[in-house]
Amino acid sequence: MDYTIKPYESLGNITLGLHRNEIRKLLKEPNIEFYRNQFSKTPTDFFENLGLFIGYDEDFLCEAIEIVKPANPILFTIELLNLPYASVEEQIAEWDDGLEITYTGFTSYKFGVGVYAPNRDDSPNEVSESVIVFKKGYYD
Numbered sequence: 001m002d003y004t005i006k007p008y009e010s011l012g013n014i015t016l017g018l019h020r021n022e023i024r025k026l027l028k029e030p031n032i033e034f035y036r037n038q039f040s041k042t043p044t045d046f047f048e049n050l051g052l053f054i055g056y057d058e059d060f061l062c063e064a065i066e067i068v069k070p071a072n073p074i075l076f077t078i079e080l081l082n083l084p085y086a087s088v089e090e091q092i093a094e095w096d097d098g099l100e101i102t103y104t105g106f107t108s109y110k111f112g113v114g115v116y117a118p119n120r121d122d123s124p125n126e127v128s129e130s131v132i133v134f135k136k137g138y139y140d
Contacts, residue, residue: 001050003067005075008112008136011065014052016135020045020060027052064134073131075113080131085117086124112136 003012010016014023024031024045031045036055045054051071055064067073073080078091089106093099096110103121105128107114112135117128 001070002072002074005073005111005113005133007075007110008134011052011067011073011133014054014062014065016062016065016133018062020054020056020062023054023062062135064132064138067131067133068129073133075111080113080115081127083127084125085115085120085128088115088128089120107139109139112138 001012005011008016013026018026027047027050029047029049031047033043033045035043041058042056042060044056046052047054051068053066053068054062055066057063067081069081072082075092078088080088085105089099089101092106092108092111092113096108098110100107100109105115105117105120112133114132114134115128116130116132117126119126
């Protein structure tokens with residue numbers, strides 16, 4: 001399914017800041033609820049059929065969405081999980097001169113998006129593993 005990213009606002013029809021109960025009603029799909037690690041204060045919802053991990057703050061408001069296949073996140077015209085990592089990074093870097101690049105991908109604070117590509121150095125022509133969209137202040 002295609003999901004258009006509106007920076008710091010939404011992924012498709014899922015608005016950042018929406019309550020967990022509303023997201024579950026909206027998506028109408030089974031989900032797996034789990035804690036990502038021992039430091040997690042709230043559980044994450046994984047909608048496997050949609051390729052969406054929804055993260056919540058302590059008030060159960062959506063603060064981030066991690067996207068994996070079969071989902072197709074689109075930022076402007078770029079299909080982030082369908083193009084080679086290197087070309088995605090190159091295009092986003094043209095739009096965001098503050099792009100934070102690491103050995104596993106990049107984060108754009110300008111657009112509220114991160115791309116995870118654990119093999120970026122060895123296999124830059126592979127597609128990325130996941131994308132995250134997040135609300136303002138998520139990484140503060």
